[in-house]
Amino acid sequence: MSFADSFRSLDFLEQAQALHKLQGEPAAQALAELTPLFLEPTGDTAADTMVRNTMRTLLQKNPDSIVSGIEHPHGPYAALCRDLAGEMHLVEAAPVLIARLSKADDSASLNETLTALGRIGSDAAIPVFHEHMRHADPVIASLCIQYLGALGDASCIQPLTDIISANEADDRYAVCGITTWAAIEALGRIGASSHAPALSELARFIHHKNPEARRIVLETFVRCGELAIPHIAPALLDSDKDSRVMAANALRDIAHKSAAHPLIHALEQGAASDPNVGFAIYEALGYTPGVKSLVALTDALPVEQEPTTLLAIVYALESLASPMVGKRFLEIIADRMAARDAQAQRILQAIIAAHAVKLFPYLHADPVAGRILISLILKCNNAETMLTFAEALKQCEGEQAARDAEAIRKELPKQESGRPKLLAIDDSTAMRNFYRTHGSAIGFDVMLAEHGRDALDIVEGLEGVFDVIVVDMNMPVMDGIQFTEKLRAMPLYATTPVIMATTESGRSQAALARKCGVSSFLPKPFTPEMLQNKLGKLLERTKR
Amino acid sequence: MSTGIEVAKPFISATVNVLSTMAGINPVPGMPYVKKNTVAQGDVSAVIGITGYKNGSISVTFTKKCAIALVKAMLGDDIQDLLQDTKDAVGEVTNMISGQARAGLAEMGMVFQGSTPSVIMGDNHSITHVTKSPIMAIPFSTANGDFTVEFCFE
Numbered sequence: 001m002s003f004a005d006s007f008r009s010l011d012f013l014e015q016a017q018a019l020h021k022l023q024g025e026p027a028a029q030a031l032a033e034l035t036p037l038f039l040e041p042t043g044d045t046a047a048d049t050m051v052r053n054t055m056r057t058l059l060q061k062n063p064d065s066i067v068s069g070i071e072h073p074h075g076p077y078a079a080l081c082r083d084l085a086g087e088m089h090l091v092e093a094a095p096v097l098i099a100r101l102s103k104a105d106d107s108a109s110l111n112e113t114l115t116a117l118g119r120i121g122s123d124a125a126i127p128v129f130h131e132h133m134r135h136a137d138p139v140i141a142s143l144c145i146q147y148l149g150a151l152g153d154a155s156c157i158q159p160l161t162d163i164i165s166a167n168e169a170d171d172r173y174a175v176c177g178i179t180t181w182a183a184i185e186a187l188g189r190i191g192a193s194s195h196a197p198a199l200s201e202l203a204r205f206i207h208h209k210n211p212e213a214r215r216i217v218l219e220t221f222v223r224c225g226e227l228a229i230p231h232i233a234p235a236l237l238d239s240d241k242d243s244r245v246m247a248a249n250a251l252r253d254i255a256h257k258s259a260a261h262p263l264i265h266a267l268e269q270g271a272a273s274d275p276n277v278g279f280a281i282y283e284a285l286g287y288t289p290g291v292k293s294l295v296a297l298t299d300a301l302p303v304e305q306e307p308t309t310l311l312a313i314v315y316a317l318e319s320l321a322s323p324m325v326g327k328r329f330l331e332i333i334a335d336r337m338a339a340r341d342a343q344a345q346r347i348l349q350a351i352i353a354a355h356a357v358k359l360f361p362y363l364h365a366d367p368v369a370g371r372i373l374i375s376l377i378l379k380c381n382n383a384e385t386m387l388t389f390a391e392a393l394k395q396c397e398g399e400q401a402a403r404d405a406e407a408i409r410k411e412l413p414k415q416e417s418g419r420p421k422l423l424a425i426d427d428s429t430a431m432r433n434f435y436r437t438h439g440s441a442i443g444f445d446v447m448l449a450e451h452g453r454d455a456l457d458i459v460e461g462l463e464g465v466f467d468v469i470v471v472d473m474n475m476p477v478m479d480g481i482q483f484t485e486k487l488r489a490m491p492l493y494a495t496t497p498v499i500m501a502t503t504e505s506g507r508s509q510a511a512l513a514r515k516c517g518v519s520s521f522l523p524k525p526f527t528p529e530m531l532q533n534k535l536g537k538l539l540e541r542t543k544r
Numbered sequence: 545m546s547t548g549i550e551v552a553k554p555f556i557s558a559t560v561n562v563l564s565t566m567a568g569i570n571p572v573p574g575m576p577y578v579k580k581n582t583v584a585q586g587d588v589s590a591v592i593g594i595t596g597y598k599n600g601s602i603s604v605t606f607t608k609k610c611a612i613a614l615v616k617a618m619l620g621d622d623i624q625d626l627l628q629d630t631k632d633a634v635g636e637v638t639n640m641i642s643g644q645a646r647a648g649l650a651e652m653g654m655v656f657q658g659s660t661p662s663v664i665m666g667d668n669h670s671i672t673h674v675t676k677s678p679i680m681a682i683p684f685s686t687a688n689g690d691f692t693v694e695f696c697f698e
Contacts, residue, residue, distance in 0.1 A: 052651075080651075083651065083652040083653065084653070086652070086653070087652065087653030111553045112553075112652075115550045115652070118550065119550075138575065138576055139549065139552050139553060139556070139576065142549045142552075143549050143550060146549055146550075175577045175578075176577060176578035176678075177575075177576075177577060177578070178549070178576045178577065178578060178680055180578070181578050181678055181680075182549065211580070212578045212579075212580060212678060213578075215678070216578070216678055219677075452581070453582055453670065453672070456670070476676070477581070477582065477676070478581045478582055478583070478670075479580075479581065482580065482581045482583055485583075486583065486670070489667070
């Protein structure tokens, strides 16, 4: 009796033993004995599963059988071989699979065959992936695109660019398709592996009309790392200022010192004529350590008057802080004070706003600058800021430091439940600092969040209600419009003033924002006075 | 593609199979898209974390109408507590989809483990997928309302 026939009459335990024994035999022979059982299963799930697993093990020992088995007339057997070929990266199987594709035309096995070819990783499959990269089923199309990216195929750069472009069309930019996603990532992989032009093409989409696509482009560049920098650099000088901001943000997130040169070059070419662009560039310099960055930042420090830009510069210097930086910082302040220039005051205010605790000790040591800083801290009206600097004073030498810390703790605002509450939501740390400083200055208790989802957590966890909310339009995870929509669904917040701060100049976005419940807009950049003006007016209304 | 789009088809097939087997519902998959944010596209969701071949999470979100149709189909008239039974049904169905999809993927040599589902109910709730990667959403339509399957991998 054959193995298969006798198997059917065994009990479960005996079947397990028989299969185990079979695996001890030479693979080709064992396969021949087992195959009939696979082709005509027993009907008992447990037994058939064991048979299948044994089949897999035997085939894995016998790759030639896998390759020939792909063409077996028995569907499940052919499928098993096909999947194993993929799993084991059997290059010899690729031509067989490709031939099968041109014969059969049912979508069901198309997906599996393409997957197997993709996992094998053979260049021979490139034409096949090209053939199906525009398939009506976006899952199949995306699959092909993914594998073309993995294979580093330069010939698909143009079609991929077309796909990403198509998602910007007037009637299509609201939703990001999965083929667009796949195409962006594929361009990234092709660029990273060997074909730099792919990255230049990708840089064209740095301000893609669709926000999810933009985010994916940014993340793809970050994954490429320093390789991407030369391709992003030209966008710093783009005529569209939003593209310049996105380029600076990309360089910030890549955080590699070789980004310093293009950033500084852009500054020299006047890219920062727009304060939002200047802000983004200086912020990025804070993440690109090196002498060039330090020089650019310390050159800008004595002259930049725009409050948010100055904040970005101070923030950047704080992240690059060192004794040398501290010394230079002090030199600049002393120089401005000697010139009787309000810039010194502005810089010191920015130090407080940025919670620049690393730079602080160097400045505190100076008799004049130190006193000014302490008096600013004592007047700032914000418990968090005061406590932060009280802590920072521990790093300062001398008795004066201890006395200052004591004075600050005495001045701490009490837990006033009467103070109105402000929630400020922005993905930029420097902007959050800005809101905290200037919101506190006019009497708000300020809480901060990085994006809409964290903000909703804060709102839900709060005892009490926020009186005013300021939210940025574009943020990761959950943007300002989605946040406002969800906020308005809460009865407690049906009429709370929601101010949307934004650099985006799209009119369509403003209409959508209003529809979702935004009360008013505050175009960036704004001065502390503009912010306080707006908040002050709303404060008056809530008091009534 | 950080989704590893090769896992999409088994999840779509499992969704269609499980719903037609367990509830006699025949869902039609729509055009997949990249999800904008964490807001759930419905009223009740189940989320499952998966690890192994890739790490990430999947979720299924039902509109109220569709969830109720599901519960009725699975329990008939034997509904004791609609809220609790809906949570159970949604969790159970998602678990089955996860299990069946993972079984299919394991046969292809892509092995995943799945957690037990967490069920979230409530108008306007949000789903927090484990990673910050883009989320793929696949909408499905049925005779009794819509539901969405989402996944997100590192």
